[in-house]
Amino acid sequence: MRYLPLTDSDRQAMLERIGVDQINDLFADIPKDKLLADLVDLPLAVGELQVERQLAALAAKNVAAGSVPFFVGGGAYRHHVPATVDHLIQRSEFLTAYTPYQPEISQGTLQTLYEFQTQVALLTGMEVANASMYDGSTGCAEAVLMAQRITKRPKAILSGTLHPHYRAVVENMSEFSGHDLVSLEGAPGAVEDIISLIDDQTACIVVQSPGFYGDLVNLAPLAEAAHAAGALLIAVVTETISFGAIKSPGEMGADIVVAEGQSIGNGLSFGGPYVGLFATRQKYLRQMPGRICGETVDADGQRCFALTLSTREQHIRREKATSNICTNSGLCCLAFSIHMSLLGEVGLRKLAQLNHRNAILLADQLEKISGVELMTGAFFNEFTIKVPGNAATIIEALAAKNVLGGIPVSRLEPGRDDLADLIVVAATEINTNEDRAAFVVALNEVLS
Numbered sequence: 001m002r003y004l005p006l007t008d009s010d011r012q013a014m015l016e017r018i019g020v021d022q023i024n025d026l027f028a029d030i031p032k033d034k035l036l037a038d039l040v041d042l043p044l045a046v047g048e049l050q051v052e053r054q055l056a057a058l059a060a061k062n063v064a065a066g067s068v069p070f071f072v073g074g075g076a077y078r079h080h081v082p083a084t085v086d087h088l089i090q091r092s093e094f095l096t097a098y099t100p101y102q103p104e105i106s107q108g109t110l111q112t113l114y115e116f117q118t119q120v121a122l123l124t125g126m127e128v129a130n131a132s133m134y135d136g137s138t139g140c141a142e143a144v145l146m147a148q149r150i151t152k153r154p155k156a157i158l159s160g161t162l163h164p165h166y167r168a169v170v171e172n173m174s175e176f177s178g179h180d181l182v183s184l185e186g187a188p189g190a191v192e193d194i195i196s197l198i199d200d201q202t203a204c205i206v207v208q209s210p211g212f213y214g215d216l217v218n219l220a221p222l223a224e225a226a227h228a229a230g231a232l233l234i235a236v237v238t239e240t241i242s243f244g245a246i247k248s249p250g251e252m253g254a255d256i257v258v259a260e261g262q263s264i265g266n267g268l269s270f271g272g273p274y275v276g277l278f279a280t281r282q283k284y285l286r287q288m289p290g291r292i293c294g295e296t297v298d299a300d301g302q303r304c305f306a307l308t309l310s311t312r313e314q315h316i317r318r319e320k321a322t323s324n325i326c327t328n329s330g331l332c333c334l335a336f337s338i339h340m341s342l343l344g345e346v347g348l349r350k351l352a353q354l355n356h357r358n359a360i361l362l363a364d365q366l367e368k369i370s371g372v373e374l375m376t377g378a379f380f381n382e383f384t385i386k387v388p389g390n391a392a393t394i395i396e397a398l399a400a401k402n403v404l405g406g407i408p409v410s411r412l413e414p415g416r417d418d419l420a421d422l423i424v425v426a427a428t429e430i431n432t433n434e435d436r437a438a439f440v441v442a443l444n445e446v447l448s
Contacts, residue, residue, distance in 0.1 A: 063402070063404065065268055067402075069402070069403045070404045071403075071405050071426055073239070073406070074212070074426070075166075076260075076271065077263045077428055078268055078428060081265060081335075081339065084342060085265050085342070088338050089334050089338065093108060094331070094334055095331070101307075103304065103306040103307070107305060110306065110307070111305050112333070113293040114294070114305050115337050116131065116334075117293060119337060120261075120277045123240070123243040123248065124249055124257040124279040125251045125252075125257075126250045126281065127281055128280060128281070128282055130279075130290035130328075131292060131293055131330075131333065132275050132330075133258075133275075133276030133277075133290060133328070134273075134274075134329060135260060135262075135272065135273075135275065136237075136260030136277070137165050137166045137260075138276060139259075139276035140170055140234070140236055140258045142289045144173070144179075144206065145177065145179075145322075145323075146256060146280075146284070146288065147234060148177075150203075151232065153201050153203035154201060155201045155203055156174070156180070156181050156205075157182045157205040158170060158182065159192060159194055159211075159217075160185050160187065160192055160211075161186055161192075161207055161209065161212060161215060161217055162211075163212045163236075163238055163412075164413055165412065166238075170206070171183065179203075182197060186211070187419070188214070188375035188376050188422065189213070189215060189375055189376060194207070195225040198225060198229045200229065202231040203231060204234050204256075205222060205226050205232075205233055205234070206234045206236060207219060208235075209235065209237065209246075210380045210381075210382060212238075213376055214382040216378045216379060219235055219249055219252035222253075223252060223253025223255075224253065232256060233254045233256075234254070234255065235252075235256070235258070236257075236258050237257070240260065240261050241264070241348070241355055244349045244350075244351060245349070245353060245356055245380060250279075255280065255281055256279070256280045257279045258276065258277065258278055260274060260277070261275040261277045265336040265339030265340070273331075274329065275332035275336055285309070289322045289323030290323060290325060291310040292307070293305055293306070293307055294306060294307075352380075354429045355380065355381035358381065358428065358436075359380065359381040359382065359383065361427075361436060362427045363385075363425075363427075365436055365440050366439070367385075369444055369447065370447070371447055372443070381426060381428055382424060384424050384425070385406075385422070385423050386422055387423060387447070388421070389421065389447070390420055391408035391409065391410060391420060391422055392408040392420075394408075395423065397446040398443065401445065401446070405425065406426065407423065407424045408420075408423055
């Protein structure tokens with residue numbers, strides 16, 4: 001066949017080469033109840049126009065984030081992205097550019113990555129940053145591996161403030177790396193005694209602030225305790241707008257900072273692609289995953305840029321690589337940098353203040369509803385409320401009234417019955433007085 005050129009004998013030779021009897025053996029790790037016994041109930045062939053119409057009808061069932069009052073966060077946030085950002089990143093010299101292996105023809109791309117690194121270092125309060133990771137969660141897992149390499153210790157302690165998805169990625173990585181992991185259960189407003197868990201086998205503690213439930217965490221005493229035991233503090237931030245209002249992790253003593261940069265310059269985009277921020281201290285530079293763009297001079301003494309450190313397996317021998325991540329989120333980095341350049345320091349601080357103000361207004365209004373309890377103390381633009389009833393059911397009822405009212409914690413923490421009545425709510429600069437009023441009215445109706 002034209003598009004399936006392998007013969008049965010070709011396939012058999014390939015199977016013999018890798019040591020299995022049949023193709024199904026390649027899927028042995030997938031639970032039997034997750035495998036389909038028959039073909040999906042779809043027509044085997046249909047015209048392009050019919051496919052477009054059917055997919056459009058399916059897509060129309062979705063509620064677009066911009067079409068209704070939107071209060072969903074939990075690691076991905078809806079912010080206003082200036083039209084300038086999309087216009088500039090779609091210029092052909094940016095949109096079609098790829099990995100800058102040849103610096104003599106990639107100066108523009110290299111300079112934008114260099115500027116991106118500088119912005120990330122300034123935001124996080126750290127000395128060096130790389131040219132991005134895939135996203136915040138994979139960056140978090142890479143940070144744990146990095147800490148274990150630096151300290152030569154096996155144990156990592158994950159705070160209950162860490163986003164469940166980030167925790168799951170780290171747990172998945174640790175399962176295959178053979179490292180020890182202590183993962184604490186989270187709850188809004190919970191007081192953790194992480195310090196008592198630190199011992200001489202601890203490589204790092206991982207703490208998110210603002211946390212998954214919205215709580216702000218003072219990282220300074222945690223950093224001090226970790227350092228006293230020879231361990232590192234990894235700070236995680238999922239909402240980068242908070243850098244405009246909260247003391248940077250670097251100022252509080254963090255050794256590695258990992259963040260999700262989606263909030264700046266990048267839309268929700270149905271879940272990606274996003275951009276992971278990764279920064280650390282100068283002394284840990286050579287253990288940092290990814291790659292670094294540096295400034296230098298050419299043969300004529302002119303300012304220029306080049307990849308100065310690439311510790312990934314694509315550049316060096318696999319056994320010497322610090323990461324198997326094979327690219328950076330270049331276009332998302334560019335969008336981030338353009339938006340940050342448009343905002344500047346003053347603009348970012350004003351944007352952060354607006355987010356915080358909107359969150360306070362919303363929390364005050366929701367707390368007045370009978371049966372609703374605010375569970376988060378100090379917060380930035382995200383907080384947790386307790387509702388009288390099943391949170392997931394209430395969120396669906398709100399959606400039926402055209403209000404996307406947040407994330408039921410049970411969606412990300414299945415099996416935790418003690419969290420079934422909790423909703424994580426986010427408020428950003430896109431929320432208006434009318435949006436907040438609609439949320440309050442809808443929630444009152446659902447609970448009545």
